[in-house]
Amino acid sequence: MLFNTYIYFALFLPVTVIGYFLLNKLKLTIASRSWLVLCSLFFYSWWEISFLPLILFSILFNYTIGTALGGKMLNRKTILAFGIAVNVGLLGFYKYTDFLLNNINIIIATDIKPLNLILPLAISFFTFQQITFLVDSYKGETKEYNFLDYALFVSFFPQLIAGPIVHHREMMPQFKRIRNKIVNYRNMTAGIYLFIIGLFKKVIIADSLSPYVAQAFDRMQTVSFVDGWTASLAYTFQIYFDFSGYMDMAMGSALFLNIKLPINFDSPYKSLSVREFWRRWHITLGRFLREHIYIPLGGNRKGEVLVYANLMVTFLIGGLWHGAGWTFIAWGFLHGMAVAINFAWEKTGIRLNRILAWFLTFNFINITWVVFRANSWESAIKVLKGMSGLNGISAKTGLSDVISFFEILQIKAISNSSEIYGFLLILMFAVIFHKNSIAMKDDFTSSGMNIAFIVTLGLLAFIGLDKVSEFLYFNF
Amino acid sequence: MRHKKWFLITVTLLVAGRLLFLLLNYLVDPFGVFGTNILKHSGTDNLRVMKYKYLSRNYNKYDSYVFGSSRAGVIDPGMLRKSLNNVNYYNLCVHSANSLDYILQLNYLNGFGAKIKNVLLVIDIDLMSDYSGIRFGEYMKIGHPKTTGKNETAFYLDFASKIPILEISSKISENIAFLRAPNYFNDMESGVLSFPNIDNKIENNHQEFIADSKGLNSDSINRAAPWVSWSEENIHLLKVFLKQAKAQNINLSIMTTPLNYNKMNELDYFIYAGKLYALSQLTEFWDFSGYNTITTDNLNYYDESHFRPNVANMMIARVFNYSTNDVPDDFGVYVSNKNILKHLGDLRKQFKWADEKWARAD
Numbered sequence: 001m002l003f004n005t006y007i008y009f010a011l012f013l014p015v016t017v018i019g020y021f022l023l024n025k026l027k028l029t030i031a032s033r034s035w036l037v038l039c040s041l042f043f044y045s046w047w048e049i050s051f052l053p054l055i056l057f058s059i060l061f062n063y064t065i066g067t068a069l070g071g072k073m074l075n076r077k078t079i080l081a082f083g084i085a086v087n088v089g090l091l092g093f094y095k096y097t098d099f100l101l102n103n104i105n106i107i108i109a110t111d112i113k114p115l116n117l118i119l120p121l122a123i124s125f126f127t128f129q130q131i132t133f134l135v136d137s138y139k140g141e142t143k144e145y146n147f148l149d150y151a152l153f154v155s156f157f158p159q160l161i162a163g164p165i166v167h168h169r170e171m172m173p174q175f176k177r178i179r180n181k182i183v184n185y186r187n188m189t190a191g192i193y194l195f196i197i198g199l200f201k202k203v204i205i206a207d208s209l210s211p212y213v214a215q216a217f218d219r220m221q222t223v224s225f226v227d228g229w230t231a232s233l234a235y236t237f238q239i240y241f242d243f244s245g246y247m248d249m250a251m252g253s254a255l256f257l258n259i260k261l262p263i264n265f266d267s268p269y270k271s272l273s274v275r276e277f278w279r280r281w282h283i284t285l286g287r288f289l290r291e292h293i294y295i296p297l298g299g300n301r302k303g304e305v306l307v308y309a310n311l312m313v314t315f316l317i318g319g320l321w322h323g324a325g326w327t328f329i330a331w332g333f334l335h336g337m338a339v340a341i342n343f344a345w346e347k348t349g350i351r352l353n354r355i356l357a358w359f360l361t362f363n364f365i366n367i368t369w370v371v372f373r374a375n376s377w378e379s380a381i382k383v384l385k386g387m388s389g390l391n392g393i394s395a396k397t398g399l400s401d402v403i404s405f406f407e408i409l410q411i412k413a414i415s416n417s418s419e420i421y422g423f424l425l426i427l428m429f430a431v432i433f434h435k436n437s438i439a440m441k442d443d444f445t446s447s448g449m450n451i452a453f454i455v456t457l458g459l460l461a462f463i464g465l466d467k468v469s470e471f472l473y474f475n476f
Numbered sequence: 477m478r479h480k481k482w483f484l485i486t487v488t489l490l491v492a493g494r495l496l497f498l499l500l501n502y503l504v505d506p507f508g509v510f511g512t513n514i515l516k517h518s519g520t521d522n523l524r525v526m527k528y529k530y531l532s533r534n535y536n537k538y539d540s541y542v543f544g545s546s547r548a549g550v551i552d553p554g555m556l557r558k559s560l561n562n563v564n565y566y567n568l569c570v571h572s573a574n575s576l577d578y579i580l581q582l583n584y585l586n587g588f589g590a591k592i593k594n595v596l597l598v599i600d601i602d603l604m605s606d607y608s609g610i611r612f613g614e615y616m617k618i619g620h621p622k623t624t625g626k627n628e629t630a631f632y633l634d635f636a637s638k639i640p641i642l643e644i645s646s647k648i649s650e651n652i653a654f655l656r657a658p659n660y661f662n663d664m665e666s667g668v669l670s671f672p673n674i675d676n677k678i679e680n681n682h683q684e685f686i687a688d689s690k691g692l693n694s695d696s697i698n699r700a701a702p703w704v705s706w707s708e709e710n711i712h713l714l715k716v717f718l719k720q721a722k723a724q725n726i727n728l729s730i731m732t733t734p735l736n737y738n739k740m741n742e743l744d745y746f747i748y749a750g751k752l753y754a755l756s757q758l759t760e761f762w763d764f765s766g767y768n769t770i771t772t773d774n775l776n777y778y779d780e781s782h783f784r785p786n787v788a789n790m791m792i793a794r795v796f797n798y799s800t801n802d803v804p805d806d807f808g809v810y811v812s813n814k815n816i817l818k819h820l821g822d823l824r825k826q827f828k829w830a831d832e833k834w835a836r837a838d
Contacts, residue, residue: 006637185479192486446482455489462494463639 069137099324180258191255198248203464206242228386506643535590544598549669559798567667575713691780734764756816769804
């Protein structure tokens with residue numbers, strides 16, 4: 001089920017929330033948590049019920065392994081290795097088998113048919129979440145959770161599909177807290193406030209940019225300088241507003257149930273370095289990679305050379321996590337290199353001018369998103385070639401063919417395709433100078449102005465809901 | 477303000493706003509599916525639904541039908557009545573029709589128990605690639621649930637849940653404009669589409685009209701448009717339709733639409749020829765496409781796809797051999813599997829002529 005559908009926010013969410021608080025009011029706390037698990041599994045199955053057994057197996061398996069690791073068995077290390085291997089194996093099987101087969105076919109000229117496996121929804125997220133649980137169980141950092149709480153921690157619907165990648169330490173206590181079991185209108189207002197902002201970001205901003213991106217990356221034969229930069233910037237903003245919009249909706253949904261999800265975005269495009277970017281972008285993924293790859297590899301404790309090697313390995317895995325393709329690996333490699341250079345630069349003690357630092361960082365991120373977005377090397381090279389000016393400054397036909405959502409809305413100021421530039425400029429201004437939605441929520445006051453603001457955003461988003469589209473991060 | 481009050485006011489306003497959109501959508505009825513009929517004229521009418529509803533009540537007024545897309549919308553049953561005696565044609569054109577629509581239409585007419593003596597089938601060769609389904613915003617192309625087998629309640633709920641702002645505002649402005657000079661007229665009695673305002677513009681100052689029309693003045697060759705070959709599915713569906721029509725003893729006349737040269741300039745010869753060849757293996761037909769006296773004169777067109785009623789009248793005259801004096805000799809070729817190769821050879825020459833006349837851009 002998608003957050004940006006009526007079936008979710010007009011039916012599923014209210015029924016789930018009302019049912020949860022009703023059961024709690026009747027002091028049926030186990031039933032209330034069971035209700036949330038059932039609702040979450042229903043939410044998951046709505047998309048494709050055939051993967052329900054997989055997530056159930058994954059929950060049961062990891063709970064069993066986690067419980068065993070929390071005990072006093074002698075071979076705990078082997079059990080941990082086994083647990084991680086099964087998790088990574090499942091993820092690898094579904095996500096990377098065809099990629100591997102294609103590469104084997106190329107390298108040794110075989111003709112092994114791909115399995116054409118469909119990636120089970122959310123597998124990348126619930127796998128990482130449960131690996132954290134296993135490692136912490138091994139370290140003795142988990143308490144004795146019961147199965148119901150564990151199942152709720154993994155399947156909790158607001159974070160199930162595309163994160164944030166939550167930690168049992170930040171979720172389990174919230175499920176048990178007594179005061180979280182009664183309706184809290186402060187959280188409800190914050191929830192609806194965040195949800196509507198997220199819906200607007202997804203439906204009006206991200207989805208409006210999508211046709212320009214698809215036109216340049218997937219349809220146009222050659223891309224001019226102007227179209228190349230327009231498309232790359234459009235994607236830079238599309239992925240941000242899509243993913244952060246999703247996060248706002250996830251956090252908003254959880255707040256209805258008095259659950260606070262960890263922040264996943266902190267104005268990443270304000271970053272003055274690539275290292276800072278990774279402290280602001282997909283924060284919970286960065287935390288996972290740092291805790292479970294970078295630090296176990298030795299982090300920055302084993303000498304300077306190994307720091308760089310560890311950084312590269314971490315980012316290559318981060319790239320590969322996003323998708324089974326060489327472009328994702330290349331994207332991870334480029335970011336790994338940039339963070340390594342950043343690391344070395346910081347050691348020199350020389351500080352760049354803030355504007356220059358922002359300019360270099362933003363452009364690096366913008367250019368590397370091209371590699372990330374492209375479905376193939378040809379597509380990436382086509383857009384990068386355009387951006388370099390090798391195909392001329394502007395073309396007779398190109399992005400001007402795109403019929404934007406603004407045309408559908410009849411917002412004449414933006415519907416003229418050449419005025420996409422004005423739209424991008426506004427978005428640039430918003431991501432650099434405006435407060436992000438979390439900061440806006442923190443400063444929220446229950447005023448009439450805020451009612452007008454949210455109702456306006458909500459009604460505009462409803463207009464855009466006619467074309468329901470998936471979130472980009474569902475693919476990863 | 478207390479949080480509870482803020483929350484309840486916000487939710488109430490959001491729900492009320494959404495319900496207002498729903499009411500507006502219902503009252504304006506931009507696709508004509510609810511039959512509200514407060515505003516009568518719309519360029520976004522869903523003809524599949526409206527004509528189905530109309531015929532379910534009035535099928536006994538007709539015994540013959542025109543099947544085709546909006547391009548066939550200007551074919552006048554009155555002209556057909558003149559050409560053929562004792563026939564009452566209904567123009568059953570719907571937007572972007574192809575083989576699947578022909579079968580659906582035949583089936584629901586049969587379902588009503590309608591008499592079907594004649595069918596004039598107007599095929600858009602260039603649109604015969606696949607049954608493309610419905611893209612975002614194309615609610616004017618969704619079939620009536622009784623013809624598609626979809627749940628009727630779900631169908632109306634789906635339309636009610638939309639907020640088609642563009643279509644709503646265009647229907648309102650269309651109806652205001654209609655008081656002065658109608659842009660678009662959909663006559664449910666005959667099924668004919670007409671464009672009186674554009675006709676006036678063309679007749680008053682056709683040069684200005686053509687200059688303003690992007691599609692009619694490109695005057696270049698760009699055969700890179702991704703026209704793919706006629707899909708197996710469409711061929712199969714057309715075969716099914718032809719077999720069914722034969723089984724019902726329906727007198728079938730088939731013709732292709734005359735595309736404006738600007739549209740022809742987008743077609744790849746071999747793909748286009750492949751489609752004509754495939755059609756010739758199924759049935760005999762009148763081919764009005766290609767580069768000829770009519771298709772190379774912009775005066776005969778509303779845009780690069782849609783021809784004007786004078787062209788439709790010439791097509792009828794040619795097909796039914798009625799008063800053909802005004803029809804240019806090069807307009808309309810009767811094609812069968814015996815002469816298809818010669819016809820394709822002639823078309824090849826026309827393509828070459830066009831390539832030289834409008835220098836290739838690809």
